[in-house]
Amino acid sequence: xxxxxxxxxxxxxxxxxxxxxxxxxxxxxxxxxxxxxxxxxxxxxxxxxxxxxxxxxxxxxxxxxxxxxxxxxxxxxxxxxxxxxxxxxxxxxxxxxxxxxxxxxxxxxxxxxxxxxxxxxxxxxxxxxxxxxxxxxxxx
Numbered sequence: 001x002x003x004x005x006x007x008x009x010x011x012x013x014x015x016x017x018x019x020x021x022x023x024x025x026x027x028x029x030x031x032x033x034x035x036x037x038x039x040x041x042x043x044x045x046x047x048x049x050x051x052x053x054x055x056x057x058x059x060x061x062x063x064x065x066x067x068x069x070x071x072x073x074x075x076x077x078x079x080x081x082x083x084x085x086x087x088x089x090x091x092x093x094x095x096x097x098x099x100x101x102x103x104x105x106x107x108x109x110x111x112x113x114x115x116x117x118x119x120x121x122x123x124x125x126x127x128x129x130x131x132x133x134x135x136x137x138x139x140x
Contacts, residue, residue: 086135
């Protein structure tokens with residue numbers, strides 16, 4: 001069943017792609033991210049080196065699903081479904097809502113400014129990938 005002319009297959013593919021971006025992004029920058037938070041690997045893992053809770057991973061997947069769904073809706077209202085329009089829409093959403101929110105939250109929480117670059121970069125890449133996937137798959 002399409003949502004504003006887009007397939008659920010495209011939305012699910014964008015969700016999986018966005019989640020994969022997060023896995024790679026924080027796999028590479030995880031230690032810097034933890035340091036910026038003032039945490040260590042021991043703080044977030046149990047004695048066997050596994051995460052203390054899998055809930056954040058499930059939450060992240062659901063959040064990516066919602067993000068892909070809403071991005072598809074915005075793209076449907078903006079214009080023709082193309083990779084180009086997906087990238088432009090994603091960049092606008094990131095610059096208008098995501099990075100601005102991260103800057104404010106990081107400033108008020110007195111966290112390291114490097115969190116803005118780490119988390120903000122992650123969300124920019126996630127949105128761009130999602131926009132490209134949704135735009136590329138279209139109504140197929």
